[in-house]
Amino acid sequence: MPTPSLLDGLIEALRCMPGIGRKSAQRIAYQLLERNRDGARKLAGALMQAMDQIGYCGRCRTFSETSICHLCNSQSRDRSLLCVVESPADVCAVEETGYKGLYFVLMGHLSPLDGIGPEDLGLEQLETLLAQGETKEVILATNPTVEGEATAHFISDIVRRHALQVTRIAHGVPMGGELEYIDSNTLSRAISGRRAF
Amino acid sequence: MPTPSLLDGLIEALRCMPGIGRKSAQRIAYQLLERNRDGARKLAGALMQAMDQIGYCGRCRTFSETSICHLCNSQSRDRSLLCVVESPADVCAVEETGYKGLYFVLMGHLSPLDGIGPEDLGLEQLETLLAQGETKEVILATNPTVEGEATAHFISDIVRRHALQVTRIAHGVPMGGELEYIDSNTLSRAISGRRAF
Numbered sequence: 196m197p198t199p200s201l202l203d204g205l206i207e208a209l210r211c212m213p214g215i216g217r218k219s220a221q222r223i224a225y226q227l228l229e230r231n232r233d234g235a236r237k238l239a240g241a242l243m244q245a246m247d248q249i250g251y252c253g254r255c256r257t258f259s260e261t262s263i264c265h266l267c268n269s270q271s272r273d274r275s276l277l278c279v280v281e282s283p284a285d286v287c288a289v290e291e292t293g294y295k296g297l298y299f300v301l302m303g304h305l306s307p308l309d310g311i312g313p314e315d316l317g318l319e320q321l322e323t324l325l326a327q328g329e330t331k332e333v334i335l336a337t338n339p340t341v342e343g344e345a346t347a348h349f350i351s352d353i354v355r356r357h358a359l360q361v362t363r364i365a366h367g368v369p370m371g372g373e374l375e376y377i378d379s380n381t382l383s384r385a386i387s388g389r390r391a392f
Numbered sequence: 393m394p395t396p397s398l399l400d401g402l403i404e405a406l407r408c409m410p411g412i413g414r415k416s417a418q419r420i421a422y423q424l425l426e427r428n429r430d431g432a433r434k435l436a437g438a439l440m441q442a443m444d445q446i447g448y449c450g451r452c453r454t455f456s457e458t459s460i461c462h463l464c465n466s467q468s469r470d471r472s473l474l475c476v477v478e479s480p481a482d483v484c485a486v487e488e489t490g491y492k493g494l495y496f497v498l499m500g501h502l503s504p505l506d507g508i509g510p511e512d513l514g515l516e517q518l519e520t521l522l523a524q525g526e527t528k529e530v531i532l533a534t535n536p537t538v539e540g541e542a543t544a545h546f547i548s549d550i551v552r553r554h555a556l557q558v559t560r561i562a563h564g565v566p567m568g569g570e571l572e573y574i575d576s577n578t579l580s581r582a583i584s585g586r587r588a589f
Contacts, residue, residue, distance in 0.1 A: 200457075201438075201441055201442045202446060202455055202457075204438050204441075205438045205439065205441075205442040207438075208431070208434050208435040208437075208439070209435060211428050211431030211432065211434070211435055212420045212424065212435075213419060213420060213423045214416065214419070221481060221484070222481065223409045225455075225479065225480055226409070226410045227439075227443070228443070228446055228455055229499065231408050232443045235408065235439050235442075235443045236440060236443050237408070238406060238436075239435075239436040239437070239440040240436070241405035241406075242402065242433070242435060242436040243436040245398045245399060245401070245402040245432075246424070246429045246432045249398055258399055258422075260397075260398055282422065282426070283425075283426075284418060287418070
């Protein structure tokens with residue numbers, strides 16, 4: 196007789212989640228079976244529903260249950276600002292700052308080695324959006340990595356072609372950080388980006 | 393219009409797993425939606441099936457799809473040995489050592505403060521098992537915590553009443569450990585438990 200195959204199957208299936216290895220998957224499976232079968236059933240339902248019903252916003256490409264997401268649909272947003280980010284998680288992060296403009300989500304960054312080119316980032320869709328004339332300023336909020344910087348440069352060229360203002364979020368010393376422990380690259384950006392006080 | 397409720401629902405549902413906080417849940421939800429919808433659907437199915445079909449073995453109380461688990465049913469195990477552990481995960485851990493006896497899973501430990509008494513650990517079922525006469529030796533492999541030790545003492549009294557041999561797994565310096573970094577409690581157990589060399 197084989198080992199309990201459903202349990203092994205569950206442990207294996209749990210590993211599809213990022214950051215969950217074999218040991219964590221085992222711990223989660225046992226814990227759910229022992230303590231929280233209802234929670235696990237709810238999770239199964241939520242997963243199934245989300246995977247089937249969540250698509251992408253036709254305007255900003257973020258996750259949305261509707262063809263246009265609630266942010267793009269909202270009348271209370273400043274439609275002259277467009278913040279370009281790499282992922283829907285970045286939208287959440289920027290939302291927490293109180294930013295009131297709209298977004299455009301690339302769902303990745305330029306990465307020729309992985310075969311990710313401009314067409315994969317929906318840049319044609321971005322051009323269509325810019326051509327509509329609502330946008331006055333594009334804020335580039337891609338990650339400060341090599342790929343994120345390259346993507347920002349690429350997009351800034353597109354935006355300039357539309358004669359719109361293009362800005363990049365500031366790089367420098369994070370709030371609460373200590374200069375002593377900041378890497379020299381960041382510190383050099385902080386100094387070159389200094390502002391009148 | 394509210395924020396995408398399915399996504400929020402998924403993030404909330406993911407938090408039923410131990411060790412998954414809000415940030416991890418968000419990361420997992422985004423990752424699954426972006427990269428692995430099929431994996432997530434499979435996970436939902438595995439969760440549902442496991443929660444509905446995995447019950448407990450009627451003999452050793454571990455997780456099992458059948459009324460008696462494959463270990464208790466196996467003819468190749470040494471039925472004179474019974475290893476008492478706290479959880480099904482401990483069964484896995486002991487299995488990896490090559491142990492060939494049977495198990496009894498308490499599904500917890502004595503903890504009067506949490507209202508967990510002998511009846512919650514299936515100790516009546518253990519007595520029935522011991523009364524069947526197959527068992528010659530009971531190995532107490534509860535965790536070396538205060539509750540685990542108390543549970544071991546409690547069970548050892550039961551086993552002695554059946555005039556069977558009762559043993560406790562050794563406590564001491566873990567293999568590959570360095571004496572310098574071992575806590576004094578463990579080291580004192582290692583010294584008092586020293587064996588002829």
